[in-house]
Amino acid sequence: MLDQGGVRWSAAPGEDGDHVTYCRICEALCGMVATVENGRVVRIRPDKDNPASKGHICVKGPAIADVTNDDDRVIHPLKRVGPPGSFKRVSWDEALDDIAARLQSLLANHGTEAFALIYGNPPAFGMTSVMAPSIFQQALGARKSFSPQTEDTASVLLAHQLLFGTTSYAFPDLPECDHLLIFGSNPLVSHGSLMIAPRIKSDLDAIAARGRVIVIDPRRTETARRFEHVPILPASDVWMLAAMINVIDEAGLIDETFVSEWTTGWRDLRAALSPITPERASAHCGVKASHIRQLAIEFATAERAAAMCRTGLCRGTFPTLSNVLLNTLNIVAGKFNKRGCSGFGHGATSSADMLDAAGMAGYTPNASRTSALPAVVGSLPSTTLFDEITVPGEGRVRALLVSGANPVMSMPGGARLPQAFAALDLMFCLDLYVTETTRCADYILPATTFLERDDAPILFGGHMVRPYMQYAPAAVAPRGEARTELDILKDIAARMGKADAFGAMGPLEAADMILRTGPEGESAGEGSAMLSLEKLKQHPHGVVIKRGRWAFRMQDKLKHADKKIHLFEPLVAQEIERLRNTQVDESNRLRLFSMRKLRSINSWMHNVEKLVRSDQPLLLMHPDDAAVRRIADGDLVRVSSDWGAVDVFVHVTADVIKGSVTYPHGWGHAGGWRRANEAGGANVNAIAPSTPATAEQISGMSWLDGFSVEVERLRL
Known part of the structure; x- marks a missing residue:
């Protein structure tokens, strides 16, 4: 295959040469070129011709070659033959026949409520890898699913559902913005998250050159260090936001025309928020009242401004309201x-x-069998998983499919999940490794990495700062006996007589239909990109959507029946009342919050030597807090909460706000991945609030940021 410059690119999987592809580790979807020799990926470099990333890539992208070639990777079906972690290799037929027969019997005896699904991060950015488990669940007629959503996005999705009646995500126009407020996000490390912005560092630099980038965060993050930083106490942004809205209202800077035409509930919201003055907010968030007023007025009077956020607003005590x-x-x-x-x-x-x-939308109150917690976008809260498996009664989960998830590491209280897994009648996992979770399974079925499957980012078409579309064929054939999630689950469904749910189309045929009938497909008419799979194959680096991100009518995006933005839904009123009744925390306990690290993505890439060799997880503590506790830099300390304790090493730094400590999640391994086990650290989720009562009741969001801890020095 020749590109426009006459360079030859390889097309067939495993063929020697360069293969154009893109990264599926996070939402940035950066363009990459994989070099293959003798059927093996030997190196990965950024794709300078990708129209979205234009040569940008982070350190994790090239490391997928190490994951693909890892000696610790599971590449044959494994059956457990003893205690957790004891496996033997079996054939695909033996594994799938047994799983299908046992699952068929369980459903016949206990009904579809006895089956549950957990899906995780590694397959989340692939076209079929993320959809296949949901299709399988529909084939069974089951509905219970769990995911990292309640540690990540459930509050965002519910907020959009309440405001707009849809899960369509609102995000800033980075290329044209002049004034950007960033709450609880570190985009120089996370690369945007939810929005597709692979060149976000360049975008932020350009915004700062034109105007200002202001980062509101408890830590002087990599992003805050580069731009303006406003320190704030963890999980307190809700107070600052409420006060800023009040300031803008009092200053007469509300866009009354837009509010009148497009919204409902503004008067009720204004009245409900009125007691939250900058002075009251300051007592809760630690930002001076005068600074809150200044930031609000500057934001309202900037012509082209936007406020954005991510997980820092999503995992405290008021994540949905935030x-x-x-x-x-x-x-x-x-x-x-x-x-x-x-x-x-x-x-x-x-x-x-x-x-x-795909049935992955909507809001279902009281969805949990064992608590009053809801399901958001079809996903039950993580804090209910243990009880859903262990509490007796009709609908108890007896069979569990885990696809690319490691809830023992990622869910609050995950350390006790192996106890629940032992109560299951069947547990089978699709994964790359014997992880802390999959070691408990009856079967581990080897899945592909994204270099081993065809893909197109069709699930993210509406979230792109600079919209484009790309097709990436597999660079290499699957290692060993690895198969795609779609092939594995369709095969199990077929053995149960339920393959019809997967349809007659193959994944590429389905992708082609979605593209052709989509907003930029051949049926979209004049001015569209006229997309089809064949067109993408002719342009391996990607096709730009020339009409850009604003080519829509807002009334088509709003899904409430009245086509309005609802500012004061009953759940919002309920949460504001709860906020107004919240007292200032005057205890001397520290508040723990999480942090991202550039070389880490949750827990699943810690077996790559080049990523972990210089990435030691440390607890960050302010010098004043350390001095009071007689803690020195490098000390081993015990971090204790009401839910447990972990021992970690501390780094004393003024980068974290006084009264708080922070630690990265996903460390402290004890699975079948040798380098990850050697990396050290502790699983901070083991001490996070972990019961349904501690989750946000309207979204089920886990409370992972801002909970109280004690830190004491350990004497060696």
């Missing part, structure tokens, strides 16, 4: 649905419509 108020700040200040501000996106596909079609 996300509602952040979007409300954009809306009432006249910074929504405008170039240079915040708004929905347009691209080759509609992510919200696809999730809806």
Whole structure:
């Protein structure tokens, strides 16, 4: 295959030469070129011709070659023959026949409520790898699913559902923005998250050159260090946002025209928030009242401004309300649905419509059998998983499919999950490794890495800062006996007589249909990109959507029946009342919050030597807090909460706000991956609040940021 410059690219999987592909480790989807020799990926470099990333790539992208070639990787079906971690190699037929027969019997005897699904991060950015488990669940007629959503996005999705009636994600117009507020996000490390912005560092630099980038965060993060930093106490942003809305209202800077035309509930929201003055907010968040006023006025008077956030707003005590108020700040200040501000996106596909079609949408109150917690976008809260398996009664989970997830490491209280797994009648996992979770399974079925499967980022078409679309064929054939998630689960369904749910189309045929009938497909008419799979094959680096992200009508994005933005839904009113009744925390206990590290992605890439050899997990503590506790830099300390304790090493630094400590999650391994086990550290989720009562009740979101801990020096 020749590109426009006459360079020859390899096309067949495993063929020697360079293969154009893209990264599926996070939402950035950076373009890459994989060099193959003798059927093996030997190196990966950035794709300078990718229209979105233009040569950007982080250190994790090339490391997928190490994962693909890892000696510790599972590449044959494994059956457990003893205690957790004891496996023998078996044939695919033996494994799938047994799984299908046992699952068929369980469903016949106990009903579809006895089956549950957990899906995780590694397959989350692949077209079929993320959809296949949901299709399998539909084939069984089952509904219970768990995911990292309640440690990541459930509050964001619920906030959008309440405001807009849809899970379509609103995000800033980075290329044209001049004034950006970043709450609880570290995009120089996370690369944006939820929005597809592979060149976000360049975008932020350009915004700062034109105007300002202001980072509100408890830690002086990599992003905060590069731009302006406003320190704030963990999980307190909700107070600052409420006060900023009040300041803008009192200053007469509300966009009354937009609010009147497009929203409902503004008067009720204004009245409910009125007691939250900058002075009251300051007592809760640690930002001076005068600074809150200044930031609010500067934001409202900037012509092209936007406020954005990520997990720092999503995992405290008011995560849904925090996300509602952040979007409300954009809306009432006249910074929504405008170039240079915040708004929905347009691209080759509609992510919200696809999730809806797959049954991965909506809000279900009281969805949990064992608590009053809801399901958001079809996913039950992580804090209910243990009880769903262990509490007797009708609907108890007896069979569990885990696809690319490691809940023992990622869920709060995950350390006790092996006890629950032991109560299951069947547990089978699709994974790359024997992890802390999969070691408990009856079967581990080897899945592919993204270098070993065909793909297109059709699930993310509506979240792209600069929309484009790309098709990436597999660079190499699957190692050993690895198979795609779709092939594995379709085969099990076929053995149960339920393959019809997967349809007659193959994944590439389905992708082609989605592209052709989508917003930029051949049926979209004049001005569209006229996308099809064949066109993408002719342009291996990707096709730009020339109409850009704003080529939509907002009334088509809003899904409430009245086509309005609802600012004061009953759940919002309920949460504001709870906020107003919250007292200032005057205890002397420290608040623990999590942090991201550039060389780490949750827990699943810690077996790569080049990533972990210089990446020691450390607890960051302010010098004043350390001095009071007689703790010195490098000391071993015990971090204790009401839910447990872990021992970690400390780094004393003024980068973290006084009164708080932070530690990265995903460490402290004890699985079948040797380098990860040697990497050390501790699993901070083991001491996080882990019962249904500690989750946010309206979203089920886990409380992972801002809970109280004690830190004491250990004498060696």
